Amino acid sequence: MQGFLNLNKPFDWTSHDCVARVRKLLRLKRVGHAGTLDPAATGVLPIAMGKATRLLQYLPGEKAYKATIRFGVRTTTDDLQGEIITSRPCANLSLAEIETAITQFVGKIEQIPPMYSAIQVDGKRLYDLARQGETVEVPVRTVEVFQIDILDWREGNFPELDVAIACGSGTYIRAIARDLGLVLNTGGTLAALTRTQSSGFNLTTSLSFADLETQLETGTFQPISPDVALQHLPTVNLPPELARKWCQGQKVSLNFDNLGLVRVYENETRFLGIGQSQDEILIPQMVFEPVS
Secondary structure: OOEEEEEEEOOOOOHHHHHHHHHHHHOOOOEEEOOOOOOOOEEEEEEEEHHHHHHHHHOOOOEEEEEEEEEOEEEOOOEOOOOEEEEOOOOOOOHHHHHHHHHHHOEEEEEOOOOOOOOEEOOEEHHHHHHOOOOOOOOOEEEEEEEEEEEEEEOOOOOEEEEEEEEOOOOOHHHHHHHHHHHOOOOEEEEEEEEEEEOOEEHHHOEOHHHHHHHHHHOOOOOEOHHHHOOOOOEEEEOHHHHHHHHOOOOEEOOOOOOEEEEEEEOOOEEEEEEEEEOOEEEEEEEOOOOO
């Protein structure tokens, strides 16, 4: 059981809960995930099984979300799971104002992560410090938002906006909701969040736990192979003799352009692992399937 699972994370489950459930269902010890999702969020949570856990770091970092932002409300967690800090009706807020303001959140932006997040400061998780009542300075980080599309707008005392957001790794959608509310001087918080894409996996092909259990019962479950999950990386093919040397940790010389990280195969069919291509040298980074 080596490969990946495109899991549709249920509401109110932590990413750790999901890993523990997969371990139990598949009777595996080595299970990991890519890209933590908050308990209140649903959607794509890539799961790696067996030796594939060593490949998590090589998955693409781009992510996409469908989010609902509620205006007029600020909370301690920047979503509806936290305590309300302020609640002020803003029925006069217009979609035109939002369309103007939201453009400043596209591109490379500076963002302060929510205080209730898994980021570590001095070796401690921010959410642990927040629960203990400690106030610390949260480091600003630069993230990249590729696109924000407005999907729907609902007027009212506490109007709501549905958006689709495509972004790079490390972007907090809760922080975008909070900061958009600050720019509009209304306050804002995240009311709902679904991750529609993560690390190359899409919501449309994801499996719920019910789907997974059914496939396991019927013997039809097949992990997603590393070849599919890592298809964003270029490939290098080695003949048997060079493949053996490479799998033993040796650098091998080949006449090809510098490609950076690559998938390495023996005779175009057997996936061997991840290499670094530079200066016509192929350097082993992670040997997945040694050649005997």
